[in-house]
Amino acid sequence: MDVEGSSKKMIATQEEMVEAKVPLAYRDQCAHLLIPLNKCRVAEFYLPWKCENERHTYEKCEYELVMERMLKMQKLREEEAKLKQAKKQGIPLIPNTANA
Secondary structure (H helix, E strand, O other): OOOOOOOOOOOOOHHHHHHHHOOOOOOOOHHHHHHHHHHHHHHHOOOOOOOOOOHHHHHHHHHHHHHHHHHHHHHHHHHHHHHHHHHHOOOOOOOOOHOO
């Protein structure tokens, strides 16, 4: 399953996410890493020093998604600024040859 506008693919299926009771807000391209993390957390009674590898992997995935979205937004803003600049220039009232 592909997600529009993202380089990462959805690995976890809807059925897996429902079965693992993943909240809707967390059903993104990193959900396949959240499922084993939550299982580990439950097994280890949510002790903060347990499940560090799983948590680090999940948080890195989320960070990469955020950075990808930020880069895409920056590109959109740059394109918008270029269009605005092109519209702003338009047709000059005084030709460049008149100032020479």
